[in-house]
Amino acid sequence: MTRHEPNFTLRSDSAKTHVFVEPDALDYIGKWVSRDRTPPVVVVLSDTTVADLYGEQMLKSLASHCPNSELITVPPGDQSKSLSHLDDIYGKLGRLRVPRDGMLLALGGGVITDLTGFAAATWMRGIDYANCPTTLEADVDASLGGKTGINHASGKNMVGAFHHPRFVAVDTTCLKTLPxxxxxxxxxxxxxxxxxxxxxxxxxxxxxxxxxxxxxxxxxxxxxxxxxxxxxxxxxxxxxxxxxxxxxxxxxxxxxxxxxxxxxxxxxxxxxxxxxxxxxxxxxxxxxxxxxxxxxxxxxxxxxxxxxxxxxxxxxxxxxxxxxxxxxxxxxxxxxxxxxxxxxxxxxxxxxxxxxxxxxxxxxx
Ligand SMILES: NC(=O)c1ccc[n+]([C@@H]2O[C@H](COP(=O)([O-])OP(=O)(O)OC[C@H]3O[C@@H](n4cnc5c(N)ncnc54)[C@H](O)[C@@H]3O)[C@@H](O)[C@H]2O)c1
Ligand SMILES: [Zn+2]
CATH class of the missing domain: 1.20.1090.10 (Dehydroquinate synthase-like - alpha domain)
Structure with a gap:
């Protein structure tokens, strides 16, 4: 395998998801985001804990490839998988003028990959996104497979959509800070x-x-x-x-x-x-x-x-x-x-x- 090439690719009727697993994956996100085309705007969605740890590294990695990159955050925890946080996110995507060919990037655990995936599935009837998981739960499960969603009073994960990420990039060094x-x-x-x-x-x-x-x-x-x-x-x-x-x-x-x-x-x-x-x-x-x-x-x-x-x-x-x-x-x-x-x-x-x-x-x- 050439370094920084996908380990493998998930292919199905509606998915072609490249999977990268590397100890320094976060340093190559810009390269992978711009692999096929450079999105005019990239919005990284994270929680405040993960953003404090890895937000800067992520933005630095994006800077030379995608100059128009922004980081937005929600509080940590499952409560952020909610309609009200999603509403805030839509507001920010609107203010940042994220177009149909813009892209979202999830930086965090399963809460963030689910929330980002659902925001991407619904913004302008569906835009591209990719997952950069930072918890083991998200590394081994939540980041791949296209299930996205939020919680609702009717139940956990009750509102959602199938929407596959363009790629999943797992930086296994992030696990060092995980409790x-x-x-x-x-x-x-x-x-x-x-x-x-x-x-x-x-x-x-x-x-x-x-x-x-x-x-x-x-x-x-x-x-x-x-x-x-x-x-x-x-x-x-x-x-x-x-x-x-x-x-x-x-x-x-x-x-x-x-x-x-x-x-x-x-x-x-x-x-x-x-x-x-x-x-x-x-x-x-x-x-x-x-x-x-x-x-x-x-x-x-x-x-x-x-x-x-x-x-x-x-x-x-x-x-x-x-x-x-x-x-x-x-x-x-x-x-x-x-x-x-x-x-x-x-x-x-x-x-x-x-x-x-x-x-x-x-x-x-
Ligand atoms: N879509 C799917 O297929 C799928 C599959 C499994 C789970 N899920 C969803 O995933 C969620 C649970 O995921 P989770 O356990 O990753 O929870 P999480 O996203 O809430 O992360 C757990 C905590 O770890 C912190 N954190 C994240 N990365 C860190 C790091 N590298 N160092 C230090 N702290 C870090 C976060 O701030 C958070 O407080 C649930 O909402 C579940 O429904 C989805
Ligand atoms: Zn599970």
Whole structure:
């Protein structure tokens, strides 16, 4: 691979997303933005925490390639994925006269990639954008695949659009400033990708555990690339989630309930870790997974300081809350189950008593 060339490209009916993973990717953003054409205006959207850390580096990288570049910020946190912040952003895009061939750049975690993607999907009926993720959650998951959106009183991620970024550029050095808890939360999605698609990738997590815990840049670059390749291959097969893309929701049905019931005190990835343990137990009840595999899943999650039980939550409340999951089809919950480690199956053929006993497993009394 020539340096500063894409590691790979996601190609589907409506996407052609180049993926760059490099320890100094932020220094090459200007080059990548102007790869095919130079947008007349580039607006970088970030949160104030990330902008303080990396905003200047980003603007410097853009300066020589795209002289008309601006940085706008929102406060950090999921509350910024809101209609009122989006309204502010539209106002700023208007004042900056961002035209149809202008471009937005997301610099931040999943909140910023979701918000920027949705702003780009809707501004002037859709303009180009690219993602420069800075959290592990966004590096391995949120930055690729075209799902964009904001929250609404009716639910999290309730308003959104499919709109693919032109490129994703992951600067793995940014992970050095990310708190350990956010590294662990991102690792839950990485372990999810391994569990549904590649048993040898689970081995890899165990073999490289100490380098991962130390956030060593080379190993993190390898981890991110492996994850984005897995995600790309799923999205290429089922862009709009009419079928197998749902496998990416492994652990999320119960995970979302646990996340909500914790009043979002748990990170998304932490709740997904708990949800994956419950989904693994459900898989065992369907005869698809053995107890040794479950013990291994728990031990890998725990080795990265991820929770495997839902502390202080009642099983009945978790089950009740999963009914509100927006992936419920015609009143039936779709369950992503493991078919051994490294393979999955999607089914609605799961009885209430199986769900109850799987949820009991994550709610010890
Ligand atoms: N679209 C998708 O496919 C998809 C997939 C997964 C998650 N998501 C969304 O992603 C969001 C969660 O993403 P997240 O966990 O990245 O949250 P986030 O964007 O809120 O980032 C977490 C915190 O880390 C800070 N931060 C970011 N990068 C940093 C860095 N390098 N150093 C220090 N601090 C840094 C941020 O300021 C923020 O406070 C949710 O809204 C979720 O719905 C979307
Ligand atoms: Zn997730």
């Amino acid at each position: 350990a808890r956010d590294i662990a939360a991102g690792l839950a999605e990485s372990i999810k990708h391994a569990l549904i698609s590649d048993a040898s990738f689970l081995d890899w997590h165990q073999q490289n555990a100490s380098a991962i815990r130390a956030v060593e840049t080379d190993v993190m670059s390898e981890l991110v690339t492996k994850n984005l390749r897995i995600k790309a291959s799923v999205v290429e097969q089922d862009e709009k989630e009419s079928g197998i893309r749902a496998c990416l929701n492994f652990g999320h049905t119960i995970g979302h309930a646990v996340e909500k019931l914790s009043n979002y005190a748990l990170r998304h990835g932490e709740a997904v870790a708990v949800g994956m343990v419950a989904a693994a137990h459900l898989s065992m009840q369907k005869g698809l997974l053995d107890s040794k595999a479950i013990a291994r899943i728990r031990s890998v999650l725990e080795s990265f300081d991820l929770p495997t039980i839902a502390e202080n939550l009642k099983p009945a409340a978790i089950i009740e809350t999963t009914l509100g999951d927006k992936k419920v089809k015609a009143g039936k919950r779709q369950w992503v189950l493991l078919n051994g480690i490294g393979a999955f199956t999607i089914t609605d053929d799961v009885s209430d008593s199986m769900i109850e006993s799987a949820v009991q497993e994550i709610c010890p009394t």
